[in-house]
Amino acid sequence: MARTGVQRAIGFAIALAAAALAGCPSSSGGGSKGGGADTIRIAVVGPMSGSGAAFGEMIRKAAELKVSEVNAQGGIGGRKVELVVEDDRGDTTEAANVARKLAGDRSISIVIGHFNSTCSNAAKEEYNRKGVVQFSPGSTNVSVCAGSPWTFRNLYRDDYQGTFLAEYAKNVLGAKRVAVIFDNDDYGRGLMEAFRKRAGEIGLEVLPPISYVRERTSDFKPVVGQLAGKPIDALFISGLYNEAALITKVAREELGLTVPILAGDGVMNDKFVEIAGKAAEGVYVTTPFLLDAAKGDPKVEAFRKAFREKYGKDPDTWAALTYDAVGMALEAIRDVGTDREKIRQWFAAHTSAGNAYQGVTGPTWFDADGDCYSKGAHVAVVKNGRFVPAERQYKPQAQ
CATH class of the missing domain: 3.40.50.2300 (Response regulator)
Structure with a gap:
């Protein structure tokens, strides 16, 4: 059937809309590929559902807050940051599956997670094999960082x-x-x-x-x-x-x-x-961190205020550690770009109080295994x- 002028105009408008949507970054959920050359993609993984979902809620909110703050300031080098949120349900099998997906997606520059020690240990092999930094704001088991130069954490063992x-x-x-x-x-x-x-x-x-x-x-x-x-x-x-x-x-x-x-x-x-x-x-x-014990610290108060304004509630320990983990990850990308090996080297080079990342929860630096001894209890x-x-x-x- 022949198209009228109106039909041709509608078709042209639909085509333009489709093209515009194709050029937009993907949403933060699901780990789907998106972004493109103008977008920096990082992932955060934790128990977004299941019996540990309250941990996951704070982890996700803190990560989203930090990314939104960086993007509001123009991103990194003019590039926006996209946060990919994945749910491992606190389950080792799901953690390994998520790690396989994220490690295999070359658009993901770094992974913030996992939270549970069992999940970090289950996922570690995949991140190590594919070469992407796994940076945990919650796993404290002594073996989490052992045997992988790609795994780090920002709290005690x-x-x-x-x-x-x-x-x-x-x-x-x-x-x-x-x-x-x-x-x-x-x-x-x-x-x-x-x-x-x-x-x-x-x-x-x-x-x-x-x-x-x-x-x-x-x-x-x-x-x-x-x-x-x-x-x-x-x-x-x-x-x-x-x-x-x-x-x-x-x-x-x-x-x-x-x-x-x-x-x-x-x-x-x-x-x-x-x-x-x-x-x-x-x-x-x-x-590893107590918000009320750090009252008066300008960084802590600014973080608390921003979190309250965005979510209507106070952040907890895990929100603070995640906020710092995302902040440190983005500082690495700001310094060395999105190359995974360069990011790993950047993290591995932070070995003393002299070049520690100064965050809400205090200084973060690592030993040769990626463990963090700069914070007490x-x-x-x-x-x-x-x-x-x-x-x-x-x-x-x-x-």
Whole structure:
């Protein structure tokens, strides 16, 4: 059928619109290829769904905030930054699949992630094989950076955190005999082992640890019930916020446990307080960064203000670490471009306080393995339904 003038005009307009859309960067989700030569693409990966989704929410929001700030200032060298967000669901199989996709996409310059130590370890081989920097703002298991020159992190390891927790239990809380309940994954098991090791060195008695498997254990009464009748001075929970909250509720409300409860940084999330309710009061948690402890610092206050304005709530520890991780990644790209090997070399060259990245959470620099020893630990305690700095902070005897 012959086309009229109006039909030809409509067809021409549709063609122009299609061409315009083809030239636009892709959206931030799904890891699809997009951008083009005028766009810098980086990825952030974490548990955007599943039992750790509250971690993923903060990670994603902080990454989006940092990218939006850089783009508002003109991007990098006139090029806009596109953030690709991927969900590993906190699952090792999915983490490996996501890593395979991102590492194989040459338009991705660097990956911020993963969060869970099990996921970082599962994904590491792919990033190492294809040669792309994996920069974690949350994985603390001691093996995360081992064996790969492409893997870095911007927080402490669990051997440091476990040492800190054992000493805090004995030297600050006055405990002599401690029970331990742990998640039998890389994070929970590794932190528990570090705690036990240091406890043995300083004369803190630890009962045989009780394990559970995250997302397979739903009823924690039989787990916590194993503590019935056993005299203890404290309970240490080595796991993530969801399960730790359920354990805390059972310990306080069913078992009637009144001794101090302390936990690692996997519990540092407002969802812990929400799930545990009143039982969360008085629980001590280690954290690599505490917003309220850094009040008055211009960088911290600017970050808090920007996050509040954009999302209507305060950032947490993991938001701050992710914000810094993205900031450091973009500084690398600003200095050396998007070549993956040059980015790796840039990261590997940051080996002292003299050339550390100065972020919200403090200076970030690395040892030869990509581990970060430039930041210590803080202690938060739940008071009136929120995490606040504990009255007594602590510096470990063994650094």
